[in-house]
Amino acid sequence: MAIGDALNVRARAPLRLGLAGGGTDLSPYCNEYGGNVLNATIDRFAYAHLRANRIGALVLRARDVGEEEILDPSLDHPIREGLMLHRAVYTHMMRTYCDGVAVPLTMSTTIDVPAGSGLGASSALVVALIEAFRYALRLPLGPYDVARLAFEIERVHLGLAGGRQDQYSAAFGGVNFLEFLTDDRVIVNPLRIRREHLNEFEASLVICFSGQSRRSDSIIKEQVAGLNKMDEKTLIHMHELKQDAIEMKLALLRGDIRRTAEILGHSWASKKATAAGISNQTVDQLYDAAMAAGAWAGKVSGAGGGGFMMFLTDPENSYQLIQALNEAGGQASAVKFTFEGAEGWPISA
Incomplete structure (x- = not known):
C-alpha cells in the first residue's frame, strides 16, 4: 500500500497506571501460570506525527528528549541503535505494508512524561507510531492487532525486557482487567464500573x-x-x-x-x-x-x-x-x- 506525498497524520496513545498484578504478565510466569493485571489509562499520552518530506531522507525525531536522526531511506539500518523504537516500527511497516520500499518520511514523537516513568511510556510510543501508520495506510488492524504488533517489535525484534500489559492498555484505553493466558493469548476485559x-x-x-x-x-x-x-x-x-x-x-x-x-x-x-x-x-x-x-x-x-x-x-x-x-x-x-x-x-x- 502506498504512502502519498500529502501524508500528514498524527496519533496518540494513552499512558497507564499499573494498579495491581504487574509482573504477572512477564514470561515465563504467564506462560506457565497465566497472569492477571488491572490497569487504567490516564490523561498523559505518547504522540506520533508522520509526514512526507521533500528532502528525500528518513528523519526521526524524539522532541521531548531532543534527539534527531537524518538517514538515507533504507531498510538496512540497524534497528538496535539510535532511536530504535522509531527505526523498528518504520522498518516493519515498510517491509510489511509498503512492498519493501523505503519511503522518505519524517517521524516525530513526544511523550507527556519523562523516560523511565513507570507509566508504560515506551510501549505507548510504539503503539502511537503503529497507529499513525495504520491510519495513514488504512490498514485493517484492530486494537488486539496493534497491541500484539507493538509487543513483537519491542520484546521480539528489539529484545527489550518487559511484559505485555503496556501495549494492550495503550491500544484499548480505559480501566481493564487483562488476562494473559498460558497459550500466549491475551483477553482484555473492560470493567463496567458504575x-x-x-x-x-x-x-x-x-x-x-x-x-x-x-x-x-x-x-x-x-x-x-x-x-x-x-x-x-x-x-x-x-x-x-x-x-x-x-x-x-x-x-x-x-x-x-x-x-x-x-x-x-x-x-x-x-x-x-x-x-x-x-x-x-x-x-x-x-x-x-x-x-x-x-x-x-x-x-x-x-x-x-x-x-x-x-x-x-x-x-x-x-x-x-x-x-x-x-x-x-x-x-x-x-x-x-x-x-x-x-x-x-x-x-x-
Whole structure:
C-alpha cells in the first residue's frame, strides 16, 4: 500500500497506571501460570506525527528528549541503535505494508512524561507510531492487532525486557482487567464500573513523580531470573500479585475504595519482595511522607526503582497530600482516567 506525498497524520496513545498484578504478565510466569493485571489509562499520552518530506531522507525525531536522526531511506539500518523504537516500527511497516520500499518520511514523537516513568511510556510510543501508520495506510488492524504488533517489535525484534500489559492498555484505553493466558493469548476485559464508583476512585487518587527516572531492565531481569529458577519465594509473591488483581477488580466494581487501598498496600509489599531495587531511599521517603499526610496506601507504577507513584486517600485530604508530597521533593497532582485507546487523525496543510 502506498504512502502519498500529502501524508500528514498524527496519533496518540494513552499512558497507564499499573494498579495491581504487574509482573504477572512477564514470561515465563504467564506462560506457565497465566497472569492477571488491572490497569487504567490516564490523561498523559505518547504522540506520533508522520509526514512526507521533500528532502528525500528518513528523519526521526524524539522532541521531548531532543534527539534527531537524518538517514538515507533504507531498510538496512540497524534497528538496535539510535532511536530504535522509531527505526523498528518504520522498518516493519515498510517491509510489511509498503512492498519493501523505503519511503522518505519524517517521524516525530513526544511523550507527556519523562523516560523511565513507570507509566508504560515506551510501549505507548510504539503503539502511537503503529497507529499513525495504520491510519495513514488504512490498514485493517484492530486494537488486539496493534497491541500484539507493538509487543513483537519491542520484546521480539528489539529484545527489550518487559511484559505485555503496556501495549494492550495503550491500544484499548480505559480501566481493564487483562488476562494473559498460558497459550500466549491475551483477553482484555473492560470493567463496567458504575460512574459514581469511578468518580470516587478518581477523586481518591494522587500520583507523584519521584524525580527519578529509572531503567526497568535490571529489575525485570531479576524477576525473570527468579521465575526461571522457579524460586519458591518469588513464585509465592507473584501468585499474590495475581490474586491482588482479582481482588482489586471486585473491590472497584463494588465501589469499595478503602478495600481497594488495602489491596494496593498489600500489592506493594508483595512487589517489593520479587526483586531488589523496586524501592529505594527516594521512594521510601515519599511513601513515608504520604502516609504521614493521611494516605491510605500507595505503590510505584511499573517495575519500580523510581518513576511515578500512586496513592489513595480520602478525597477531602487529597489537596493536603499533594502539598506534602511536593514539599518532600516529589511532583504530585490529581489525575483523570481516559477511556479511548490509540487513535489517529489527519492534519490539514
